Amino acid sequence: MNYESACTSILVGKKASLYGTTLIARNDDTFLPLTPQRFYMHPAWKGEKGLHVKSPLNKFEADLPENGYRYGAVPNVDRDHLGDYEESGINEKNVAMSATESTYGNERTLAIDPLVVDGLDEDLIVNMTLPFIESARHGVEYLGQLIKQYGSPAGNSVLFSDKDSVWYMEIVTGHHWVAQRIPDDAYAVAANQVAIQQVDFEDTDNFAWSEGIREFVDDNKLNPDKTGWNFRHIFGTMNEKDRHYNTPRVWYAHHILNPEVPEEPESAELPFIMHTDHLISVEDIAQILGSHYNETRFDPMGHGDEKDRLRYRPIGLNRTQNSHVLQVRDNVPEGLEGIMWLNLGYPAFSPYVPFYSNATDTDPSYSETPLKMDIDSKSAYWMFRMQSMLTESHYAKFIQNNRDYLTALYRDYHAFVAETDKEAAELSGKEQTKFLTEANYKIVAHTTAATKQQINNMVMEGINLSQLTFDMDKNL
Template sequence: MSQKLSACTSILIGKKASRDGSIMIGRNEDAKAAWPKRLVVHARGEMPSQFVSKDTKLELTLPKISARYTATPEWTDKYGLFEEAGINEYGVAMSATESAYSNDLVLGYDPLVKEGLNEEAMVTVVLPYVKTAREGVQRLGELVAKYGTGETNGILFADDDEAWYLETGAGHYWVAQRIPDDCYAVVANQLAIQEIDFNDPDNFMYHPGIQEFVEKNHLNPHPGTFNFRQIFGTADRSDAVYSEPRVWYGHQMFSPKAAQNEQPEAADLPFLMKPERKLSIFDAQAYLGSHYEGTPFDPIGTGSDEEKHRYRPISLAKTQEAHILQTSRASKNSIHWIAMGVANESTFVPFFSNINDTPAPYKRGKLPAQLNSAYWIFKHASVLVDSHLHDFLPMLRDVQKDCNAKAIAMIQATDEKAAGLAGAKLTNYLTRQSENFATDVLNAYRQLSLELITKMTDYCPLNFNTDENL
């Protein structure tokens, strides 16, 4: 668990690319099929002044004042916190990380740092201490430059104005690019950022010594340009079957005309794309819950056995949780959407970021399974559906559609009433609304599981067409 490599899929959507003007950053956190996650709220000032990583033993002195923020830690901190995603009281959203790989040449000159700052600690030591997305990029970049990192990662940031994507390319070097307001990006376990414009500080940030490092060590295969992906990343056969098809599929979903000539295994797929229609929260959810539907590569589709297992899907059994952090909303009430377990078989539940608590089941989760935990309640329904997928999937879809529609209605009603509230009254109201709706969704999944169990009773192999008159 100390390295969640070969995992996760991310999406970033600019405010002019969305239907409602909101910014969305989201990711599937993929590691193990049974590894519970929790959703918690850290109170303002809760964080200690000293941080020691259980993963790398890195020790950091933290700022005195920490902001309130939501987070999704693991069920155990044995291997580190892995808080993964959250929104702080200033409206800054952060998701960490999208695992990637650096090439051997780069790592020869700047090796990964075993005792550095890794995924498990990034949200914890950055999100409580920044007031804008740019500050988040700068703080994380400075920490990586100073202490190094033991992994190659992509990190998502957003606030009410903009979204940023930061990538670490070696032990200490990093770059970040602002997502244009009218664009989106999908990323899948591969360094994604391409051309860097060092004369455009509005849209690019980077390690101050990265140009000198690359030039000194003759790392650039195309002098005269600075393509971060080509200089620091990989483009081998594993990328072609593991990473690139997921990016290709996102482009097919949102930019089918522009991407009509793209191939699933292409190594030069663009990082930034303009959607051919405005995207909604459900579009972002659909991408994170997708598995190549409508193509021969769908693992539960109609392709050949070889086709169905050719590419790694976006939504898969090893997803622990999926999240979409939605900022820049008209009401200024940011939302932390979370789907526990497999995104395709779960429901994204909206939690307003300005809350002071979450329901008890969302704070629970252990091994072995316990059905008083939100993670396991969603997973329970999921595995029951899996047992007879084609028979039971329609029942799950009905529950998902009902919950989705009710989520939008709840958010609209809450925004309207919240407009007249402030301070503690606003926080308490948003907390109550979030908790009530999250509880209703859990109850819907509990009921679904009972209905599935009832139907499964007649699937026992010890069965026979008996005479009901006997």
């Protein structure tokens, strides 16, 4: 059993971000609206023999190395049936990984290098990579070797970052891939379509590729262009689904960050590498990942013509199971580099909560998620699902209160990070890790209290909005 993952990714170089840090972000979208996930810290291991992973989705299985770094992960709860899909995390070497952006190769390339049915797929790609890498570039090389060894059963694109660099890797056939380093002063957006364009094989600092890929293309006459080596043109697709499902999301993200650039939502040539005249914040990324063509005629929650409102697939969906921004900082003391901003609700309505990655545990409300909704449970996943559903139920009435709630929380989050940085800078080693673990618990408690209060307010106001009402004389 497999399920389609149709995500949206954003990558930001350190000189393009407000904080002077790298940022990689993605919506993890699944086929069904409810595929519960949890967030936990996987402990490091050393000298452990016999570690083994096996996918319930295909016949892939492999041994793991005897040593692995601690890392954060956001897997499925129903791992036995749906697979792990650990999705995103930062390891103790401050390497961030987000996997994967489903990507589709064309029939010409897949006919010659078909997908490997029992190869390494998204469900185990984090388990097999993140615990063992020491830089973003190392992540590309390490995963490249795994794909060479095992093959890939699907088109998957992977985001890597460390304190200095951001890389985007596109695996498009059974064994072939290209990766590009995002320039420090640039950003990039990808949405389920081959994104990388011109590849410079002389520039090994900014490009990496699978062994033999140039010969593969030349020998099989796969390059449709008279000049250049455009990865998107050679390996990618451009069909009706792309024009309505994929490219509009890239167009809208560009529209938010570069409104001055004229682009068409169905264009096949939207640029991969983009520059802005302003610096990009976590809130900017949250706005994009939670967007639904806001303030355009394509907004499904707007007032445009029905055909326009249903024309394009939005970025933020009810089937986004988690949305994240992985930040790795080089301008803070050692031990404070990694922060995962994690959203377990609809990204349109729920907050991105900051978690320090130098931690050994997560609050049980995040690490323990029931498969089904239970109003008595303390699950963050289900709390944010409830909060999101209620906000959407009376969108016009609740959206301003939702914005006020998010604005207040982001103000608190930035204050929390500044104060925690200051206090934790005086600590080191296990003492610092313990302090940051406890700090993560505190910000969860604060967020939970604010979210429950908002849920209470919406329920009370929603009762007053019921259509099952009638004006009556109080004397009757």
